[in-house]
Amino acid sequence: MLRRVALACALAVTATGASANPELLRMQRDPNQWVMPNGNYASWRYSELNQITRENVGNLKPTWQFSTGVLRGHEGGPLVVGEVMYIHTPFPNRVFALDLNNPGRVLWRYEPTQDPTVIGVMCCDTVNRGPAYADGKIILSQADTTVVALDAKTGKEVWKVKNGDPAKGETATMAPMVFxxxxxxxxxxxxYxxxxxxxxxxxxxxxxxxxxYSVGTDEDIKFDPQKTMSMGQPVGANSSIKTWEGDQWKMGGGSTWGWFSYDPDLNLIYYGSGNPGTWNPVQRPGDNKWSMTIFARDATTGVAKWVYQMTPHDEWDYDGVNEMVLVDNLQVGNQRVAKALVHMxxxxxxxxxxxENGQLMVAQKFDPAVNWxxxxxxxxxxxxxxxxxxTRAQGEDNNxxxxxxxxxxxxxxxxxAWSPKASLLFxxxxxxxxxxxxxxxxxxxxxxxxxxxxxMYPPQGSDNLGNFIAWNPGSGKIAWSxxxxxxxWSGALATAGDVVFxxxxxxxxxxxxxxxxxxxxxxxxxxxxIGNVNTFTHKGKQYVAVMSGVGGWAGIGMAAGLQGESEGLGAVGAYKSLSDYTQLGGVLTVFALPN
Amino acid sequence: MKTVFALTLALLAMVPAARADDEKPYKVENGKVDQATFNGYRRYGNSCLQCHGPDGAGSSYAPNLTESLKHLSHEQFAETVINGRQNISSSQQNVMPSFGHVEDVVTYLDDIYGYLKARSDGALGRGRPERIGR
Known part of the structure; x- marks a missing residue:
């Protein structure tokens, strides 16, 4: 399978002149490194490493730790390129290059100068989901939307570009992707x-x-009215602006703060868009396209091949930005889907x-509590x-x-995390x-x-606020919960050792x-x-690494919990505030089996 | 400051209880609130909750306002909301934006204060309050 992708990729390069980054494609197949935030272009978060197994994982021990000196929420996770680990922080967006030969030794440290007023326009903490690596560069997307390329060896700036304007509420939290x-x-x-x-x-x-753009004229959103497809039909002219009243599309939202995936064979990029404009649906009639949408775009031109809007006319803030997991040869009912996309x-x-074409195969609830x-x-x-x-039918000023x-x-x-070995999504x-x-x-x-x-509060009859589940994307059923x-609030990692972290x-x-x-x-x-787990080897030994540092949207429940205990839902005291369990502080912890 | 505070306390002690209630910036009867306090709750939800958390209870990155309003005067509150505040050090990067030119905040500043003061005084519990007469 890997060989087939490589061949297809090589062909695509000759055909179009732009496709997968060959070095990055080679490196992401090497389980000894962790070169992309989600492991590979398909966003699997899976490793072939199998020194740590279900039999011995109980013996895992922390081997070294490193404090980032930053208190706010640490999302994203470490990258490992060769013998260097790169970690990052929320605002002020420090990047550290750490020497794996001398654990925790800082090879270089980068801290951009940013106007701190940007902190005030970041909705849910100042998180950052990490830099990208490619061609000897570390590409960091700062809070203030500056994108900076650093020399991976020295940390020196190679180039810088401004992607948005914080004065308009535009900020950056997501990890870039190189193709x-x-x-x-x-x-x-x-x-905003x-x-x-x-x-x-x-x-x-x-x-x-x-x-x-996610929302706007056909030219702005790079749609071809005849060729861009949705549910098997061409979208037609003005597919976005005709679903908005007047000029409301100009503040139409559809922010793009999640994750990117890429299929080098199809040369398509996949990602989702966020909520439309205000959270008050009454104020913005229409389907509000293309908010809450999965996009497949040609990587070379940006033109959309297909789209699927999951939540037309959002009434609940159900952003569609979560990762797109690219699964091959998936059995769906009696069909074998060569190229599937799974999105929770x-x-x-x-x-x-x-x-390949955006055809909808499965759409099932992954929590039985879902009722909207x-x-x-x-x-x-x-x-x-x-x-x-x-909330639209119940109306404005009604709870x-x-x-x-x-x-x-x-x-x-x-x-x-997708395990091709277990055929399950964790x-x-x-x-x-x-x-x-x-x-x-x-x-x-x-x-x-x-x-x-x-x-916000737990579902009636529940005394837990979360579940870690295994999902079968072919049948649309929960395997275990x-x-x-x-x-x-942490990204998972599946391994060939039959464990998931x-x-x-x-x-x-x-x-x-x-x-x-x-x-x-x-x-x-x-x-x-709230960080994502990764794994790699150094001198032949398997390690597991994760960043701690509570915060993000989860941090909103930090002070008092989500539910007033006085309101008597669920078991008394079951959801005591998170601050009874943890405090702030960014720390990297690296684990290994004892020698 | 201490003297002024003591003096105020002394004056408060002298006026009848009903009078002191009248001076509160909110009205709470049997757990229900007046329209102004309710509006304060909603405006808080639009402009403040993302950082200061549900019910003014704070988050991992912004202070608990039910605590802050125990020692901030109405004037200090208004000054902070209108001009914003920055507290940047090597260990903390806290920034409150200026809301001085935001219609939905400035227009209803007293309502927001009233709601938070009711929370801070313990006169109002968590969650969405009911309105008097509904």
Whole structure:
């Protein structure tokens, strides 16, 4: 299989002149390194390493630690390129190159100078999901939207470019992705009425190659009305702006702050867009295309090949930005899908599509608590919304109660892990419901544009706020589900040793058995984990690494918990505030088996 | 400052209890609130909650306002919201933006203060308050 991809890739390079980055493609296949935030172009977060197994993982021990000196939420995870580990921090967005031959020794350190006023326009903490590596460069996307390429050996700046304007509420949290001779980057600011876009820059000099908006004119969104497809039909002219009232698309949201995947064979980039404009649906009638949408775009030109809008006319803030996992030869019913795309959405549905043409194959709930829609109509692709939980139907100034999931989704950006060996997707999830009351707001550039007030709490009858689940993307069924006290806000890692790793908000790194979710290992790191786990080898020995440092949107429940105990839902004291379990502080911990 | 505070306390002690209640920037009856306090709750949800958390209870990156309002005066509160505040050191990077030109905040500043003061005084619990007369 790997060989076939390589061949296809080589052909694509000769055919189009742009495709996979050959060095990056080679390096991501080498399990001794971890060169991309999600492991590979397919966002598998899977490693062939098998020294650590379900039999011996219980013996895992921390071997060294490193404090970043930054307190806020540490999302993303380390990269390992050769004998160097690269780690990063939330604002001020430090990057450290650490010497694996002399663990924790800093080879170089980079800290950009940024106007701290950007902190005030970052909606949910100042997180950053890490830099990208390619061609001897580390590409960092700073909070203030500056994209900077650093020399991976020295940390010296090679080029810098500005991708957005924090004065308008545009900021950056996501990790860039390199393909061919370009680097792709999105933008955050969905709570500030921005208009989302993805932009490709030349890896060599930072010059802009193309930019495609989520919302706007056909030219802006790079749609071909005849050739761009949705649910098997051409989208037609003005497919975005005709789904908005007046000029509202100009503050139409669709921010692009999640993850990118890439199929070098098809030369297509995959990602999702976030919420439309204000959270008050009454104020923005229409389907609000193409917010809440999965995009497949030609990597060379940026033109959209197909799109699928998961949550038309969002009424709950179910951003569609979660990772797109590219699975090959997936059995769906009686069909074998050569090229599938699996996406676990904030809205609580797990989707499987044919990634060549966007055909919808599976759409099933991955938490039984999900209630805002009964099901997804497989002919139209539209969710069948339950009026009782529709904040549009209940209307402005009315409190719509007991909607599941809450705005933070059944799953947020914390990436899942796909094990081709187990044929299962391991998914960190939230188990949280909400009351949601929309109200009228006015737009002011660079100011919050929310227009809804929310309370969040666990589903009735539950005393846990999260689950770690195994999902079968062919059948759309949960294989097993392991309850967690708090939302699981850490990216998972699956390995050929039949174990899967993830972190918890209390700060535990855990390893569970891929076949049944049985807990095999747990170690309490210094702070809550919202970072993503990776693995690599050094001098032939397998290591596992993760960043601790609680914060992010999860940090909002830090001070007082999500639910007032006085309101008496669930077991008293079961959701005591997270601050009873952990405090702030960024620390890297590297684990290994004893010699 | 201490003297002024003591003096205020002394004055408060002298006025009848009902009078002191009238001076509160909110009205809470049987757990229900007046329209202004309710509006404060909603405006808080739009412009403040993302950092200061549900019910003013704070987050990992912004202070608990039910605590802050125990020692911030109405004037200090208004000054902070209008002008913003920066607290940048090697260990903390806390920035509150200026809301001085934001219509939805400035127009309803007293409502937001009233809501948070009710939370801070313990007069109002967590969650969405009900309105008096509804």
């Amino acid at each position: 061919g001779d370009k680097v792709l980057i999105g933008i955050s600011g969905g709570e 009425g921005i208009r989302g876009h993805v932009t490709a820059y030349n890896l060599a000099d930072g010059k802009q190659a193309w930019r495609a 959405d904030r809205n609580g549905f797990g989707y499987t599509l044919n990634r 829609a009964t099901h997804v109509d497989m002919e139209t692709g539209r969710p069948q919304v339950v009026s009782q939980y529709s 719509t109660k007991n909607i599941c999931p809450a705005a933070l989704g059944t799953k947020d950006q914390q990436p899942s 998914v960190p999830t939230n188990h949280v419901c909400m009351d949601y009351e929309p109200f009228r707001v006015s737009y002011s550039a660079g100011q919050p544009f929310i227009g809804a007030t929310l309370s 392991k309850p967690e006290r708090f939302s699981v 993830y972190g918890t908000l209390e700060g535990y790194l855990k390893a569970v058995d891929t076949k049944d979710g049985k807990e095999l290992f747990s170690y309490r790191t210094p702070s809550g984990i």
